[in-house]
Amino acid sequence: METKIRKRRPAFDREEGVAIAKGLFHERGYDAVGVADLCDALGIVAPSLYAAYGSKAELFNRAMKRYVETDFLPLDDILTPDSRPEEALTKLFVRATEQYTRHDKWKGCMVTEGMRADDETARNMAAELAKGGSEIIANYIREHGAKDPERVTDYVLMTLRGLSSYACLGYTTERLTHCAEMAGRALEDDFRTLAA
Amino acid sequence: METKIRKRRPAFDREEGVAIAKGLFHERGYDAVGVADLCDALGIVAPSLYAAYGSKAELFNRAMKRYVETDFLPLDDILTPDSRPEEALTKLFVRATEQYTRHDKWKGCMVTEGMRADDETARNMAAELAKGGSEIIANYIREHGAKDPERVTDYVLMTLRGLSSYACLGYTTERLTHCAEMAGRALEDDFRTLAA
DNA sequence: ACATCTATTTAGCGGTCGCTATATATTTTT
DNA sequence: AAAAATATATAGCGACCGCTAAATAGATGT
CATH class of the missing domain: 1.10.357.10 (Tetracycline Repressor, domain 2)
Structure with a gap:
């Protein structure tokens, strides 16, 4: 029985994640962007997203707030x-x-x-x-x-x-x-x- | 082994189905209305809907055409x-x-x-x-x-x-x-x- | 060196999505 | 009355939805 060794990405930048999410949500709208899309774009898996932001909706909220601050x-x-x-x-x-x-x-x-x-x-x-x-x-x-x-x-x-x-x-x-x-x-x- | 007897609704009115679908789609929008919602509202099951209209999108199209004719x-x-x-x-x-x-x-x-x-x-x-x-x-x-x-x-x-x-x-x-x-x-x- | 804590991982939950293969009931045609 | 056509029913497909429990890798503190 060989021991299974798992590699791991370093911790990702939460704020950059919000910025990327902002791009996706703005481009396609809340409903059309899935959690899987967000995970792919951020280069993480679902539990990391939930640990960092709580839910898809909260990430959307942070993305919108960033939009208001930077793009508005x-x-x-x-x-x-x-x-x-x-x-x-x-x-x-x-x-x-x-x-x-x-x-x-x-x-x-x-x-x-x-x-x-x-x-x-x-x-x-x-x-x-x-x-x-x-x-x-x-x-x-x-x-x-x-x-x-x-x-x-x-x-x-x-x-x-x-x-x-x-x-x-x-x-x-x-x-x-x-x-x-x-x-x-x-x-x-x-x-x-x-x-x- | 008893023989299983299944009852069946009479054939439903296609045009009335379009009218009901029009109401649902107009109220909630295409994406937010599911095939199950349509089936419930029409009092039929999914295969009947597909036999009658082909797809959710085609039913939506017929509903919109009816809207243009009657409500526009x-x-x-x-x-x-x-x-x-x-x-x-x-x-x-x-x-x-x-x-x-x-x-x-x-x-x-x-x-x-x-x-x-x-x-x-x-x-x-x-x-x-x-x-x-x-x-x-x-x-x-x-x-x-x-x-x-x-x-x-x-x-x-x-x-x-x-x-x-x-x-x-x-x-x-x-x-x-x-x-x-x-x-x-x-x-x-x-x-x-x-x-x- | 060791324990603690944080952030990641794998794996998968229950639910809904649009849709369909197959079988049977009913109507229509012959 | 029998055959053909039509429209219903049961049951369930594979894909995706948002989300999470449990385990472990890596960073941090002592």
């Missing part, structure tokens, strides 16, 4: 107080479009699309994370003289959803940018002119 | 030649919104959302079916004096996607209708005024 639009830079709100929000549409269509994989907004996952846990995680960005936009609109802040906010968020969804279908940056600019024109009469 | 917007009524194109398209947004938010289940556009399924076959079927509606809208825009028909068409379809997606999240008819009306305002300068 710098809302504070875009929604600057020195340009008219209509212009700033149009700029938001255009910048979002550019980001949603920049890469061949990684299309659309990972969080926005995550809110449409089949898995309820993943959906709730995405919705929770999306609240942050939505509130920044809602606050900006409220504080910059929108005549009906709630409606304008709904319109802006709805448009961002449309842009993200359209980006996922593979539309080019150019075509989608025109959509973004057109969408901005709807905002023209929605803000009080703040006299300087 | 009457584009010809909405895009009438007797109102200004901006008004007709705004009406399209509003009518779409009403339809997308009318029922608690069955939210959004079944075909539009089908295009985002994880299953490639289902996605392609939905995309193929969506072409019909898209072309009607594109033709209308082209033939009614749009300055840049392709861009306006992109904008309209993108907005419909946003409305459908937002409807799926559960937003009320009222809030979404305001979005639809705002979206229509972006179209104001995009059509040449056709002198009477």
